[in-house]
Amino acid sequence: MKFSNMFIPTTKEAPKDATLPSHQFLVRGGFVNQVGAGIYNFMPLGKIVLEKIRAVVKEEMDNAGANEVQMGFVTPTSLWEESGRASTMGPELLKFRDRKNTSFVLSPTNEEALVDMVNNRITSYKELPINLYQINTKFRDEARPRFGLMRGREFLMKDAYSFHSTHEDLVREFNLMEKTYKKVYERLGLEFRIVEADSGAIGGSGSKEFMILANSGEDTIAVCDSCDYGANVEAATRKPNKKEALETKEIQKIHTPNCKTIEEVSNFLNIDAYYSIKAVIKKAIYENSSEVVVFFVRGTDELEETKACNAVEALEILDATPEDLQSANLVAGYCGIIDLPKDIKVIVDSELKDDNNVVCGANEQEYHLTGVDLTSLDLTFKDLILVQEGDTCPHCDGKLSYTKGIEAGHIFQLGTKYSSAMNATFLDANGKAQPFIMGCYGIGVSRLVAAVIEQNHDEKGCIWTKPTAPFMVDVIVSNAKKEDELEVGEKIYNSLKENQIETILDDRKNARFGFKMGDFELIGFPYAVVIGKKLKDGMVEIIDRKTLEKIDVSIDEVVSKLIELIN
């Protein structure tokens, strides 16, 4: 392809709201342009990259034996009512009515549609398993679409859904998908980590995320420095942080003026904050109701909000407002576990199960209790805590540390959540109807375009990995009005193409050399060949985009040298 025949509108101006390098460089490099909030067009270079990623995903899914399908993007709301998600998904699920006043949604994911497609078409365990996937447009009406392609509303996703007659077979496919995804990200040339994850709105038990490591990642993941354990902090666990148990004491009520924080209380009482418990008061939002919940964690720990949300099976949890506290008769800063108002839901972190002598609020202004024995109370314990850097790995004695990742894939063992809700069954070997056992598996294809750049860029622009680069080599004719330069450029360009190397020729007559170099650096082709001043000595220059190193080679050797560098 030649620059002169391609629409590559590079620009110096980044969007005002672009904080991420990928957002800035993909817009500036002429890869994408914004249509509306969270909606992007892919311009020619962006489309090439998108298709390269799509092709790798498709090939690996096909290799794994999955069948490609293409589902309607517009689906009837009635399907979503069968599963219950028409209401539980909230405003992210964009609903509208057609000219006949029938309600439809723009599909944000497709569990319901696939269950509906398979139901009554697969009737016997003999026809299972099957894994159906598509690479298709999705829409989620995000409250705050941002970061360019990273968190758009309209995006391209590979979503796959597998159907099984036994849980063991689901686990086999889940593991196969994990391997398949690994191949995808490896082939794309990305550094990534597979981590344990929260299942979120999709539901089911057991899920793993594929995190592209990048400083700008929205997700924090905890990784072990010794084994391969990694988990999204939403789901990360640790070996319990145990200190010596104290002796049991009588409960005492103590006047603690101005001691609203754990630090204030433990200083005032001169105790280790480890032996105190902290109340975190939240408002849990359900489909048709809400309630105030008090979560207790150790004074030295923090509440992890996703774990808290899952613990009470809420749609989301919000910080309780002063009004919420007042209406629930809770005393801010002095909320404790004894004598709480009746009907207040209480969840306690599992690590506190054996604690027999802790400090907590007295549910009375300026008073705390000491000597509280949690083992004597009837409590609900759940894992609630945010693991910290330095905590001990749950699988070995290594230490956990944080790193940042971009979620680019997520695989779920769904089980029968959707098939049961939608009454989709097959006959098992005994002729008995059973709900399909399902898995589902997503890859954010358009998000990956941005993720490659988040992981691979410098201050000048994009640095595409070889498998994702729109073209491998940019043959830059310094001055395309000079016939000899253009002729050599075209010769090298044709020769590279004959060698199956994807090449673009910068033959623009009205662009100066500096502008062409700027475009090369901004767009980020892996290599450039510059035909310029040294041509009189029969030499051209190869530039490596990543290192920006330059080497002089003779015209005759340039193609073989590039082949050597590329492989």
Added chain:
Amino acid sequence: MKFSNMFIPTTKEAPKDATLPSHQFLVRGGFVNQVGAGIYNFMPLGKIVLEKIRAVVKEEMDNAGANEVQMGFVTPTSLWEESGRASTMGPELLKFRDRKNTSFVLSPTNEEALVDMVNNRITSYKELPINLYQINTKFRDEARPRFGLMRGREFLMKDAYSFHSTHEDLVREFNLMEKTYKKVYERLGLEFRIVEADSGAIGGSGSKEFMILANSGEDTIAVCDSCDYGANVEAATRKPNKKEALETKEIQKIHTPNCKTIEEVSNFLNIDAYYSIKAVIKKAIYENSSEVVVFFVRGTDELEETKACNAVEALEILDATPEDLQSANLVAGYCGIIDLPKDIKVIVDSELKDDNNVVCGANEQEYHLTGVDLTSLDLTFKDLILVQEGDTCPHCDGKLSYTKGIEAGHIFQLGTKYSSAMNATFLDANGKAQPFIMGCYGIGVSRLVAAVIEQNHDEKGCIWTKPTAPFMVDVIVSNAKKEDELEVGEKIYNSLKENQIETILDDRKNARFGFKMGDFELIGFPYAVVIGKKLKDGMVEIIDRKTLEKIDVSIDEVVSKLIELIN
């Protein structure tokens, strides 16, 4: 691929509303399933066919130098307000509001979005021409979605938009696209005809349609038996149908009781109906208004409604109701061209321009006028007539006849309609701002899946053309529980695959031979190889799906024989 690993849910039941063979067989063959009115999922076999067609379209567009892009499917209504189509497109343009109450549409086509993308990114005539295309989902909220994939609401379309600095360059690209489309349909193995067309809601001047010839086609096209002229009847013309002119006479008013039709009047007056004119009364609908219009055509001709609609630049025209006639003071059955109520719009067919002695209604119950001289009146003439079979070709002396076609492609010379409305300009060689001169070019990719079958089927099912077949050969193991049969089947299957022949192995253990043969015929793979009874003599059978002819070949020869048949 093996049948046992693929989701191919064939069925004996066709949808109740399926009148077209493609609708019946694509559903019965497990290619597609309906999600909602006019919305279909592509199941694995359907997806393969869709992708084959997409790949051919992409390859030919790329060969023609067009750049692939991918536009947002959801676009802001504000873009459509700039062009004016937010209101003129009517309810086919599906609008909805997002969670922030901003209005969006599901793109039915993308002129506006492309103009917006190119505007300010291409600023000089030196950067022109460019042709940008995408193969992407579209949505049109049709009043009566029907015929399966043929007239769906959600569909896959290739849409391309070219931008030029001169009209000559637009014509060059238009001709290149015509050639490119020809290659696409030829490569798909389809019989088609390129015809002159009405430009419809897209607008612009000069358009051609690509009609896949099939009895079930919704479009009627007039074709010449002698030259290559062809046109949609909406746009077809003919050499004027001229009879000898009569002598001019005085106007006479004649009592014509019970003569409401041309036949009745001409019989009553004993004249040739050719020398009468017929009033066709319509109601023209505009963006914010409507009006009654009287169209006059020769007594022996019929009004072509699309031409009538274009003649008054209406959004659509409806039959006038008795109430419309009454409010416009028109006399049903006796409406004539003289002394019509003032302010009634009148359009006369161009072929009547020189008629100096015709019969028409007197605008009075039971009276007609004779001797009406149209040349003495101040009239607006437009081409209004529906060409008839037997009419003379406009380009030669051949005769026109009708045939049926499925519109599978449409190319337009748009001109500056959208760029002017949206104020999208480039600087010409004199530094003067000029609106982009545009073309646009569409191919109905998902409709082509159905069109292939409309043209290629029998009473048993689909007969895919070789380039569109989901697999070229179906290796049928008659009884897959017999190890020798299965072994030979697998051997042939592997050997065909090694020879790059797309093959599916029907290895289903729980399906009987008759069922497998039924699936072969219904699905319509070009060839089957049956491994059955003759295996003991070392023979298998090849079946040609199109002719259903069977030939016996030895196991050793089957692959080479198939290669010979395929090429």
